[in-house]
Amino acid sequence: MKLSFHGADRGVTGSCHLLECAGKRILIDCGLYQGSHELDKENAAPFGFDPAGIDVLLLTHAHLDHCGRIPLLAGRGFKGEIVTTAASRELARLVMLDAAHLQEEDAERRQRRANRRGQSARRNHDGDGPLYTVLDALNSLEFFGRTAVYSEPLELAPGIRATFFDAGHILGSASILLELTEGAHHRRVLFSGDIGNAGRPILRDPVVPGDIDVVIMESTYGDRRHKAMAPTLDEFYAAIHDTFRRGGNVIIPTFALERAQELLYFLREGVANGQLEGATQVFLDSPMAISATRIFQHHPECYDADAAALFERGHDPFDLPGLHFTRESSESIALNRIGGGAVIMAGSGMCTGGRIRHHLKHHLWRENCSIVFVGFAAHGTLARQIIDGAPRVRIFGEQIPVRAQIHTINGFSAHADQPELLAWHARTGRPERTILVHGDEDVMQHLATMLCDTQIEMPEFGQTMEL
Structure with a gap:
């Protein structure tokens, strides 16, 4: 039995x-x-x-x-x-098609700029163009086979059984237990995927x-605690109130999966509980x-008891009176005419x-906005530049001053934060080995000092180890 590492090794993205x-x-x-x-x-x-040599791909989320x-x-x-x-x-189909579309648009913009300079826009090792196209994404969907059901084992091959467990991270997310037999060797190997927060x-x-031999565990926030939810919501609602008082708009860069739906849930709760004005205008x-x-609305079987109860009573947990969906580009452009009093949520996070x-181009320079x-x-991302206090940032070739209020x-x-990661690990049953992935190296080092009675490993990209 061998395990090799090809992404998210001493780094946070590219899990493989x-x-x-x-x-x-x-x-x-x-x-x-x-x-x-x-x-x-x-x-x-x-x-x-060799991609052609892969028999099965298990997708955690x-x-x-x-x-x-x-x-x-x-x-x-x-x-x-x-x-x-x-x-x-369902979500992977949406995500991959969206990524392909954005890559095609990005490649076209670069090609136009290169053409104006009389150059060729090199994108990848195969030549010009995007990493992959919408057609590539569509073609990959034909390889999706059996559907995993939480806690129900699937036989992948003789001696290899996979069981998906709810990871509580985003809709459909899973930790995957692999029960492996090779000759006289038996191993229970658990891939955490991304771990969500309890409660x-x-x-x-x-x-x-439990009773795990080897854990491959994410460590994204292994060096810190998250703020508790009650003060987090107080801060969120206060930022909205303060911005509206100043006559500006609230701009929220948001991830399309989980974060957007969670914010809609809390905005609905805020209106329902009187913490936000009933006429608050929210644009997704x-x-x-x-x-x-819409996909979230199709899968109430993934919800906790409270959210499921809302659906059973005929209430949509993601709907609120002032919610507007803006799909078309013309609708998005029209939002620039709103001077104040709006919450605008848009990707990417x-x-x-x-x-x-x-x-951001239309609001970063406005002191009354947030x-x-x-x-x-x-x-290296634009978000991190703004969070780290850059006085101005480059957007679409222009230097935009940062004068808006910035809230993190x-x-x-x-x-999961550090306490949640430690609690999750404790429930695996004192594994012989814990392999930390999906985190920055300094964060992994910090988390490693907190894990006891297990051998800690932090593989590098391309490393192979025997199980």
Whole structure:
């Protein structure tokens, strides 16, 4: 039995791990590296294994940094089966198609700029153009096979059984237990995927199997605690009230999956409880987030008891009186005419693309407006530049001064913080080995000092180890 590491190793994005057992090669996730444009080369580089040799791909969840290179994998020869939950299948389709569309648009813009300079716009190792196209993404969907049901084992091959457990991170997310037999060797290996927070609204708490031999565990927030939800909501509602008092708009860069739906839930709660004005106007300006919200509405089987009860009583947990969905570009552009009194949510959460950049261009320089960040921002991203206090930032070739109020509200994270990670690990039953992935190296080092009675390993990219 071997395990090799091909992404999110001493880094936060690009999750990709390869397990070899009983003559089969099983890939766990195949995600996109996200952050600065310097990562384009890493995304286009060889995987470090032969895609045609992969028998099964197990997808923990549908965030781009876990599924975003699946079309590239298929384009390079993968012919195996992709197994995931029903909700993740729907969301992954949405995410990959959106990513392909954005890459095509980005490649076209670069080509136009290059043409004006009489140059060629090189994008990847294969030549000009996007990393993959919409057609590539569509073609990859044919490899999605069996649907995983939480806590129900699936036989992948003789000696290899996979069981998906609810990870409580986003809709359909899973930790995956692999029960492996090769000759006289038996191992229970658990891939955490991304671990959610217990006690959060909408989704159920993470489920953790015990008696694990080897844990491959995410460590994104392994060095910190999240702010408690009550003061987080107080800060969120206060930022909205204060901005409206100044006559400005609230701009929220938001991830289309989970974060957008969670914010809609809390905005609805705020209106229902009188913490926000009933006439508060909220614009969800993200076709992807709108579609994701519809998918959330299709899967109440993933909800916790409170959210499920709302549906049973005929209430949509994501709807509020002043909510507007803006799918069309013309509708998005029209939002620029709103001088104040609006909450505008748009992607992407790290401000690396999408409509949020247009809203930042029109609002960052306005002192009466607020930009509210509610999620992780990787180094090198526009979001991180603004959060770190840049006096001006470059958007669409222009230097835009940062005069708006900047709020960073950390309590909304969909990732478990350090206490939650430690509690999750404790429920696995004192594994022999714990392999930390999906985190910055200094964060991993900090978390490692907190884990006891287990051998800690922090693999580097391309490393292979025996299980």
